[in-house]
Amino acid sequence: MEIKGSVALVTGGGNGIGEAVAKHLAKQGARVAVVDMAQKNIDRVVKDIQEAGGEAIGIQANVTSEADTARFIKGTLEAFGQLNIAVSCAGIIRDGTMLSLDKETGKVSKKLGYDKWQAVIDTNLSGTFLTLRDAAEAMVNGGWQGLLVPISSVNKAGQVGQINYSSAKVADALMPKIIIGEFLMRGIRNIRCVAIAPGYTATPMLTGMNQDALKAILADVHLGRLVAPEEIASMIGYCVENEALNATTIEITGGLCYPKGIAK
């Protein structure tokens, strides 16, 4: 599929990886719907795309809401008349171990709050489901060529302190297999699905981090630096163009290893 002339929708497009994806696809000639909760960030990204001569629309929405999802899909179709690429970048973290112990008594002093569990599952898993489901519905009904891109994470492997996040991201990574299997069953041939699992990526969240903690993370990255959001974006661009990529999850980590050099 060609990026030029296509229409892309990027949730979480107001910041970090989503912003890079929106800008990359716009630069390659796609018309882009930037969906995010933060209006200021949406405005900034749409303005940047405009100044670079691109076409974009900004839609403030919460991906965990079914009504909002229907609204941003409808808004995209109203502005651009079709939909070809849906990238689900909206995501949050609420880290913490499931149990914390009191050092003196050895008894449980704190449990990971259900609110922290639910918020991450809602945004990172249910939000992705709603975005991809409704985008696919539009693509099927419109008969357009399409690509669905859930954003997983290398922490799908199971990261301590992230039982909520890792659970959501491993489920996101499974989606391409299930969705494409179902599409085959139902005779839907115009839509592909490829998940992307980034490693530690230089989004505002990570670059503002404690530099010692960051150094410790980078010691396990073969590339020796964080992955750039633009590198994730160009991988997604490649996925659009290479039609043999389908029903799979691609890791892009710069060579993230477990301590002692075992590739993750």
Next chain:
Amino acid sequence: MPTFTYNDLQFSLEARGDRWDLSCARPDGSRGLAGAGLFPGLSEGDALARANALARTICPVGIRTVGPDVNHPNTIGDLKIVGPDVTHPNFIYWDKESVSCPREL
């Protein structure tokens, strides 16, 4: 420059080549770009009609941002993350068609 008001928001359309940019005055007084490079080849009247319909879809009545909750950042080590929080919704919805949504909650 053609303008219109919808749901307390003032929109204006500006021609850029054969396309239209749609900007919007936010309730907090700031101005943002709602869309860039829209409606290629359409006349001003047609673009205005399309922009009106688009505004009604993407800015439904009764959606107002009230977050993020800066008083309760998520903390990891010395990192403070003030992200959107679905358990304390950043959006308040109300369902009546009105041009005077409450500015104070």
